[in-house]
Amino acid sequence: GFRFDNLTHYVNSHEEEFVETLRTWVAVESDSSDIGKRSDLHRMMDLTAEKLRVIGGSVAMVDVGVQALANGSTIDLPKVVTAQFGSDPDKHTICIYGHVDVQPAKKEDGWETDPYQLTDINGNLYGRGASDNKAPVLAWIHTVEVYRALNIELPVNVKFLIEGMEETGSDGLDALIVAQRDTFFSDVDYIIISDCGWLSRRPAVTYGTRGNCYFFAEVSGPKKDLHSGVYGGTVVEPMTDLIGIMDKLISPSGEILIPGIREAVAALSDEEWKIYQDIDFDVERYKEDIGISELMYNNKVDLLAHRWRHPTVSIHGIEGAFSAPGTKTVIPAKVTGKFSIRQVPNMDPGVVERQVTDYLNAAFSKRKSPNKLNVTMVIGAKPWLADVNIPLYEAGRAAVRRVFDVEPDMIREGGTIPIAKTFEDVTGKSIIMLPIGGFDDGLHSQNEKISRYNYIEGTKLFISFLHEVSQIKKR
Amino acid sequence: GFRFDNLTHYVNSHEEEFVETLRTWVAVESDSSDIGKRSDLHRMMDLTAEKLRVIGGSVAMVDVGVQALANGSTIDLPKVVTAQFGSDPDKHTICIYGHVDVQPAKKEDGWETDPYQLTDINGNLYGRGASDNKAPVLAWIHTVEVYRALNIELPVNVKFLIEGMEETGSDGLDALIVAQRDTFFSDVDYIIISDCGWLSRRPAVTYGTRGNCYFFAEVSGPKKDLHSGVYGGTVVEPMTDLIGIMDKLISPSGEILIPGIREAVAALSDEEWKIYQDIDFDVERYKEDIGISELMYNNKVDLLAHRWRHPTVSIHGIEGAFSAPGTKTVIPAKVTGKFSIRQVPNMDPGVVERQVTDYLNAAFSKRKSPNKLNVTMVIGAKPWLADVNIPLYEAGRAAVRRVFDVEPDMIREGGTIPIAKTFEDVTGKSIIMLPIGGFDDGLHSQNEKISRYNYIEGTKLFISFLHEVSQIKKR
Ligand SMILES: [Zn+2]
Ligand SMILES: [Zn+2]
Ligand SMILES: [Zn+2]
Ligand SMILES: [Zn+2]
Structure with a gap:
C-alpha cells in the first residue's frame, strides 16, 4: 500500500x-x-x-x-x-x-x-x-x-x-x-x-x-565612444537610431507592429475561453502584487489570454550605452538593444526571425543613417x-x-x-x-x-x- | 628681459x-x-x-x-x-x-x-x-x-x-x-x-x-522588475514608454523636435560664416578619426556651425534596464533615460527645462500609460x-x-x-x-x-x- x-x-x-x-x-x-x-x-x-x-x-x-x-x-x-x-x-x-x-x-x-x-x-x-x-x-x-x-x-x-x-x-x-x-x-x-x-x-x-525569440539589434557607428559636447550635432548617433527602430516594435496599447506576427496566432476557441473563465484568478490581487494602477487588459479572460496565448514584445535593455547612476556626456559608439517576442501556437521562430529582421532593416534604412544595423536572434524557443x-x-x-x-x-x-x-x-x-x-x-x-x-x-x-x-x- | x-x-x-x-x-x-x-x-x-x-x-x-x-x-x-x-x-x-x-x-x-x-x-x-x-x-x-x-x-x-x-x-x-x-x-x-x-x-x-542641459526622464511602473514571460503582455512596460518618448526628441536627420528650441538660436552672421571658412579643418580627416562613412553635414562651415553654435540632442543611455552582456528576460520596473541638449546663444536653460518637460509630459500623456513619468534637469549650464x-x-x-x-x-x-x-x-x-x-x-x-x-x-x-x-x- x-x-x-x-x-x-x-x-x-x-x-x-x-x-x-x-x-x-x-x-x-x-x-x-x-x-x-x-x-x-x-x-x-x-x-x-x-x-x-x-x-x-x-x-x-x-x-x-x-x-x-x-x-x-x-x-x-x-x-x-x-x-x-x-x-x-x-x-x-x-x-x-x-x-x-x-x-x-x-x-x-x-x-x-x-x-x-x-x-x-x-x-x-x-x-x-x-x-x-x-x-x-x-x-x-x-x-x-x-x-x-x-x-x-x-x-x-x-x-x-x-x-x-x-x-x-x-x-x-x-x-x-x-x-x-x-x-x-x-x-x-x-x-x-x-x-x-x-x-x-x-x-x-x-x-x-509560451516560447521566446530573443533578439539583439546592434547599431554601430563611430569607432569609439565620443564626447557629446565635442561631436554632438555632427555625427548620426547610434543611440538615436536604435531608439528610433525599437520604438517601432510595439504600440502604446500593446499591439505588435511587426507585420505577420499577430496574423499567425491561433484563434481563441470557445472551449479555451471557458477554461479561462473557470480559473481562480484575482485581477485586483495581480495588480496589487505588481504594484500598478492599471493593466494592459482589465478582465480576467483577456488578461490570462495575453499572458499565455498571445505574443508580446518586451524591451529588456541596451548594452553599450551609459547605464550607471549619475551623468555621463557620452555618445556611445555601439549599442545593442535587447528585446524578445513571446511565441505562441502557431508561430514559428524561424519565420519570426525573418519578419523581425526584415522589418527592422526596412525601418532602419528609411532613416538613411550611415551607421550599421545588425539584427540577430540569439534564442528561438518554440511554445x-x-x-x-x-x-x-x-x-x-x-x-x-x-x-x-x-x-x-x-x-x-x-x-x-x-x-x-x-x-x-x-x-x-x-x-x-x-x-x-x-x-x-x-x-x-x-x-x-x-x-x-x-x-x-x-x-x-x-x-x-x-x-x-x-x-x-x-x- | x-x-x-x-x-x-x-x-x-x-x-x-x-x-x-x-x-x-x-x-x-x-x-x-x-x-x-x-x-x-x-x-x-x-x-x-x-x-x-x-x-x-x-x-x-x-x-x-x-x-x-x-x-x-x-x-x-x-x-x-x-x-x-x-x-x-x-x-x-x-x-x-x-x-x-x-x-x-x-x-x-x-x-x-x-x-x-x-x-x-x-x-x-x-x-x-x-x-x-x-x-x-x-x-x-x-x-x-x-x-x-x-x-x-x-x-x-x-x-x-x-x-x-x-x-x-x-x-x-x-x-x-x-x-x-x-x-x-x-x-x-x-x-x-x-x-x-x-x-x-x-x-x-x-x-x-556650448552649454548643456542634462535631463533624466524616469518612467516607473511595477514595484519591482518582472519576468517577461510571466508578465509580458499584461503590463504596460516602462521601457516601451521611455523608448517611445525619447524617440520624439530628434529626427533621423538631426532636427530637434522639441518646439521652441531651434527658434531661440542666434542666427549665423556673415562675419561668423567667414571665420569658419578661414579655419584649418579637414572634414575627411575628422570622419576618419571618428571612423564613420558619413557625417550629419558634409561641408566645413555647416559642420563647424553644428559643432559649436547649434544645439543638439544626445541620448546617453538608460539606467535601470538590462545593460550587461548576454540575455535577461526582464521587464525593468523603473528606467531612467539620460539625454542632454547642448546650449548655444541665445538659449536659456530655464526655458529649455520647461520646453523639454512640457513636451515629454505631453508625449507621454498621449500614450495613456498607467506608468509615471518624471522629467528632471540635473545640469543646466549656459553657453x-x-x-x-x-x-x-x-x-x-x-x-x-x-x-x-x-x-x-x-x-x-x-x-x-x-x-x-x-x-x-x-x-x-x-x-x-x-x-x-x-x-x-x-x-x-x-x-x-x-x-x-x-x-x-x-x-x-x-x-x-x-x-x-x-x-x-x-x-
Ligand atoms: Zn570632461
Ligand atoms: Zn574637462
Ligand atoms: Zn527556470
Ligand atoms: Zn528562469
Whole structure:
C-alpha cells in the first residue's frame, strides 16, 4: 500500500535539513549568463551530482561541449547531470527535468537581502534561484530520498536530467536529448517539469508554455565612444537610431507592429475561453502584487489570454550605452538593444526571425543613417501545448487533491521552458508540468523567494504524484 | 628681459619628471560621478594642494559643503583648491581654472590599456584624465615651477582655482565664486581656462563654448522588475514608454523636435560664416578619426556651425534596464533615460527645462500609460562667448606664435565649460581659453591620451603666455 502518512511525516520532521540544503545551493552563484561565474556553475553541477549519488542514484555527468563567445573564443559548458533510480521493467519510468543555473542578481539591483544568502523572513526563503529552480529540483531529490530513508520501494523508476544553462537557452541540451533518445530516454514514459509557479494560492497543473525569440539589434557607428559636447550635432548617433527602430516594435496599447506576427496566432476557441473563465484568478490581487494602477487588459479572460496565448514584445535593455547612476556626456559608439517576442501556437521562430529582421532593416534604412544595423536572434524557443485529457494529467490532478484537498487550476505558463517542446518533438513522450512555486515568488526579479510551505508541501505533492503515476495502466 | 630659452630648456630637460607626475595623478581614480570613489577624489584634491604648496604657493582647501544624493543622504564634496603666487599690485593677476576629477572609465568599456595606469605608446600618454584635465593643470603648475626653479620672477601674479566636480556639473563651485568675488577674485584681471583641445594639428585659442542641459526622464511602473514571460503582455512596460518618448526628441536627420528650441538660436552672421571658412579643418580627416562613412553635414562651415553654435540632442543611455552582456528576460520596473541638449546663444536653460518637460509630459500623456513619468534637469549650464578683439586674446595669439610659429585657429568648443559663464557673470572679468589638448585626445572616450608633444610644448605656451599678459598695459 501507499504509506503516504509515513512519507509526509518524514518530510515534516526533516524540514530544517531540507532548508539547509537549499541554503547551500542558493549560496552558489550559478549565474549561467555571466561567464565570469562559470566556475561556480561547474561547482553547482558537481554539488547536484554528489547529492544524487549520496541518495543512491547511478549518476553521470555528461559533457555537452563548449559555448562560443562573441569574441570568437569558447568556454566549457556546464556538464548535464543525469541520474537513475531503479530500472524495473514492470514499473513506469519518469524523467524529472530541472535546472540549477540562475538569473543574474546583484544586491544593488534592489534586493533587500543578499541574493546568494538564503534568508528566512516570516517563512519565506529569499534568494536567487530559490524558486527558479533550485527548491523544486531539491524537492524532487528529497522525494526519492524519503522513499529510500524509509526503505519504501519507489513506485516508479525515476530518472533525473538536470542542466545548468536553462536561463540562457539550454545550450547543448537539445543535442544531448537527440543523442540519448534511444538510450537514456528509451524507457522513459513521462517527462515531468517543475520549473514554473502557481497562478494563485490554489495549486496548479500546467499544460502549456509560451516560447521566446530573443533578439539583439546592434547599431554601430563611430569607432569609439565620443564626447557629446565635442561631436554632438555632427555625427548620426547610434543611440538615436536604435531608439528610433525599437520604438517601432510595439504600440502604446500593446499591439505588435511587426507585420505577420499577430496574423499567425491561433484563434481563441470557445472551449479555451471557458477554461479561462473557470480559473481562480484575482485581477485586483495581480495588480496589487505588481504594484500598478492599471493593466494592459482589465478582465480576467483577456488578461490570462495575453499572458499565455498571445505574443508580446518586451524591451529588456541596451548594452553599450551609459547605464550607471549619475551623468555621463557620452555618445556611445555601439549599442545593442535587447528585446524578445513571446511565441505562441502557431508561430514559428524561424519565420519570426525573418519578419523581425526584415522589418527592422526596412525601418532602419528609411532613416538613411550611415551607421550599421545588425539584427540577430540569439534564442528561438518554440511554445509547447499538451493534451490535458491523458492519464498523466489525471495523476497530476489526483496528487494535488490528495495533498491540498482541492482541484488544481489547469493553467498555462507565460514564460518559456523551451526544453518541453524539444522533449516532445524528439522523444515523443508525454510531458506534464507540476509547479510548486508560489504565484508571487518573483522569478527573475529582485527578492525571489519560495515559501517553506510551497517547498515542503511541494515535496509531498511529488511523493503523492509518484504513487498516482504508478497507478496508470501499463500499456 | 624674457628669458624664454632658459625657461624652455628647463622644460625640455625635465620632461620625464613631468610625465612621472602625470602618471601619479592619472593613477588616482578621481571619478566624480561615482560616489564609491569619493575617497580617491578627496586624495586627488590633497595631492593637488600639496603640489602647489611644494612650489611655494599660499594654498587653501575650501570646503564647499555636501552633495545631496538621490536617496536623501549627503556626501562631502571634494574641497576646492585655491593657490596664490605673488601679489605685486604693479603686475596683472591671472587666475588659472582647472579640474582634477575625471569621467568614468573601465577597462571593459573598450580601453586597450588600464585607464588608470598612464601608458606611453609612441609618445602618446594614454590614461583617463590625461588630457581632460590633469596634464593641462600640471602644465600650468609646471609653468610656475619653472620660473621658480630658475629664480626668475613671475611676470604676473598667478592664482589657481582647481576643483574636483567639473565632470558632474561643478557642484559647489558657483557658490564659492559668488562668496569670494570680493576677496579671492577682487584683484584678478584675467581668467584662463585650459580645459579643451585644438581643432587640428594647428594650435588654437578658444572664445566660446556650448552649454548643456542634462535631463533624466524616469518612467516607473511595477514595484519591482518582472519576468517577461510571466508578465509580458499584461503590463504596460516602462521601457516601451521611455523608448517611445525619447524617440520624439530628434529626427533621423538631426532636427530637434522639441518646439521652441531651434527658434531661440542666434542666427549665423556673415562675419561668423567667414571665420569658419578661414579655419584649418579637414572634414575627411575628422570622419576618419571618428571612423564613420558619413557625417550629419558634409561641408566645413555647416559642420563647424553644428559643432559649436547649434544645439543638439544626445541620448546617453538608460539606467535601470538590462545593460550587461548576454540575455535577461526582464521587464525593468523603473528606467531612467539620460539625454542632454547642448546650449548655444541665445538659449536659456530655464526655458529649455520647461520646453523639454512640457513636451515629454505631453508625449507621454498621449500614450495613456498607467506608468509615471518624471522629467528632471540635473545640469543646466549656459553657453559662453567672448569678444576676441581685446588685448587678452592678442596675448594668447602672440604666445602661440612664439612657441609654434603659426597663427592660431580662433575656435569655439562644442563641449561645455560651464564655469566660464559663471566667471563672466559673477566676476565681470575677461576669460580666455588656451587649450593644449590634441584634436584626437578622445576626451570622455575610451583610450583618452595626451601626447608628450602637447604636454611639453603646452607648458612652453603657458610660459610664453605669462610674459605676453605682462605686456598688456595696466589700466
Ligand atoms: Zn527556470
Ligand atoms: Zn528562469
Ligand atoms: Zn574637462
Ligand atoms: Zn570632461
